[in-house]
Amino acid sequence: MSLKIRSTWKQVRQRLVRHPRATAALLLALVVGGGAGLAGLAPLPPVARPPLEVVFAEEPIVRVRLAEVPAGEELRLTLGTYWVTAGRESARLSMSRPWRWTGQDLEDGESRVFTLPLRVRRENSEPIPFDGHLYSGSLELVSRGRLLFVVNHVPMETYLEGVLEAEMGGRFHDAALSAQAVASRSYAANAIQTSRDAIFDVTNDQFSQVYRGLPRRRDRFQSAVGRTRGLVLAHGGKVLPGIFMSCCGGNTRPAGEAFGGPTPPPLAGTVCTFCAGANVAxxxxxxxxxxxxxxxxxxxxxxxxxxxxxxxxxxxxxxxxxxxxxxxxxxxxxxxxxxxxxxxxxxxxxxxxxxxxxxxxxxGFGHGVGLCQHGTEAQARHHGRSPESILTHYFPGAVLASLWLPESP
Ligand SMILES: [Zn+2]
Known part of the structure; x- marks a missing residue:
């Protein structure tokens, strides 16, 4: 039997909506500062302008580039029983041998040849083992020239669990993990909205945020993400890129100074005395x-x-x-x-x-822009600071806003 799936590729576009005014009061109640907690705030009077002018209709999907595979290599992918979708065609198949990328097609070692692009997911939404890690959601296999791109399409909140494990780890305080979750969500959301690449929003390394799929022990990362569900940093009606680094060494620096381009006011730099005791200071x-x-x-x-x-x-x-x-x-x-x-x-x-x-x-350790992770940890652990006050410290003038429309209970 020979199965050859061919299709035209349709770019997945996420649904963005202009913010309805009815929810403005609810969103403004989440403005950073005033010592309020992340939940249980009294609603403020309605305002004409919500923190974000454009929001997602629902939890967005993040497209993370996991690997670029050169022609002639096998994919380190294990699927068992899986669903493969190309365009409007889907098939339930079983993998018994490694797939090989020829530079033009994917061969499954038996009789099937797949033409890219295609999407694979495992039966019953089980995580996908790829290159030593487990990935939720689906994998998109797309070619560009003779390179094959492996791209994980993963819901934002699940993606963030993996980022927290890789970028901070389980030894950090709960409030530090929550602050990092908001910064990382803001970084990814900004990337989704501004990405100029047609096939991915972020990479899985330090050029974006490090991500190695699902954490081995999810509990603490899942809690930190859940406590801040959907919240991002906003400024001037837009999502602020929640840039962060390991340790600033005494003060953070303007984004434009480090990366070129304009500096949004919340990324202009601030004094940080909190990381002075860190071993990387x-x-x-x-x-x-x-x-x-x-x-x-x-x-x-x-x-x-x-x-x-x-x-x-x-x-x-x-x-x-x-x-x-x-x-x-x-x-x-x-x-x-x-x-x-x-x-x-x-x-x-x-x-x-x-x-x-x-x-x-x-x-210091790193580029010096945005949230200082070691300063964040010291503020949480030694000064009892909340995630909001930590975020206010590193992103002065930014507010917290919901990235997508309210979910029904
Ligand atoms: Zn610092």
């Missing part, structure tokens, strides 16, 4: 002048630091070194590449030569 890195010269292709090893140019928030932009009888200006990116992963941020507090070794010290 400071760092020290060394690099031999000879290795520096070789990695940067300099004519001879540098011998002296002549000048440092810093941003307003204190991050290093450029350094000028003496190289022989000349000078050489290096961007902070080039410098960090030479130092390797021990230079954990662009916040250099000193840079000098000790003999023929260049020694740098610095503060």
């Amino acid at each position: 400071t760092w020290k890195a060394r690099c031999s002048a000879r290795a520096l010269a070789s990695s940067l292709r300099l004519p001879s090893p540098p011998t002296e630091v002549l000048d440092l140019r810093q941003s307003e928030s204190g991050r290093l932009i450029e350094v000028t070194l003496r190289v022989g009888a000349n000078t050489k200006a290096l961007t902070v990116k080039e410098l960090r590449r030479a130092f390797g992963p021990l230079a954990r941020s662009t916040w250099f507090t000193s840079l000098e030569f000790e003999g023929d070794t260049m020694v740098a010290t610095g503060r």
Whole structure:
């Protein structure tokens, strides 16, 4: 038997609606601040303008790119009995051998050949084992040139459980996990609404948010997501990207300074004294002048630091070194590449030569924008702060809003 499914691909579009005014009062009741909790607030008077101008009709689906498979490779996918859908055609089939991507079609090792794109889900909505992890929802297999993209289509709240496990982990306080859940939901929602890629909204790595499917122990992550169900950070009627990093080192920095482009007021940077005790709050890195010269292709090893140019928030932009009888200006990116992963941020507090070794010290871990995870943990655990007051601290001026229309009980 030979089964060849061919179809035209229809882009899945999620239903977005303009916010009905009737729900404005309910949503405004969720405005951050005033010491109120996330639930049980008294409704405020109706207002003309809800926090979000456009909301989803229901819990949205996040499209997460899990892998790009080159031609000739097998997929590390286990399905058992599964449903495959291509366009309007569906079939219930059984997988007994690994699938192989030829660069044009998917071969199932027996007699079937699938033409992409197609969607697979397991029977009874069981999680799908792929590449050592379990994924809820469905997997979309789409080609672009000779690359096969594996994309997980997963409901937002289930996706967030996996993000919390990968980005924070179970050792963090409940209030810290809740604050992270709102930030991560905002990040993903903003990505869904602004993604320019036709096949995925976010990647599963640090270029978006790390996601490895369902957590092995779901309880605490499920609770943190459930306590904040549907809530995102909003500013100016739009979802604010809930950017975060491991440790700011003393102050967060403007988004535009780190990534270019405009800086929304809630991402302008703030003082954070809370992460000072974290073991990643400071760092020290060394690099031999000879290795520096070789990695940067300099004519001879540098011998002296002549000048440092810093941003307003204190991050290093450029350094000028003496190289022989000349000078050489290096961007902070080039410098960090030479130092390797021990230079954990662009916040250099000193840079000098000790003999023929260049020694740098610095503060923080990560890009320095938005929510500081170690500061969040300290605020929750040592200062008893609520998720709302933590979010207000790192995103001043943002409000909390529901991302989708109220659900019937
Ligand atoms: Zn901090």
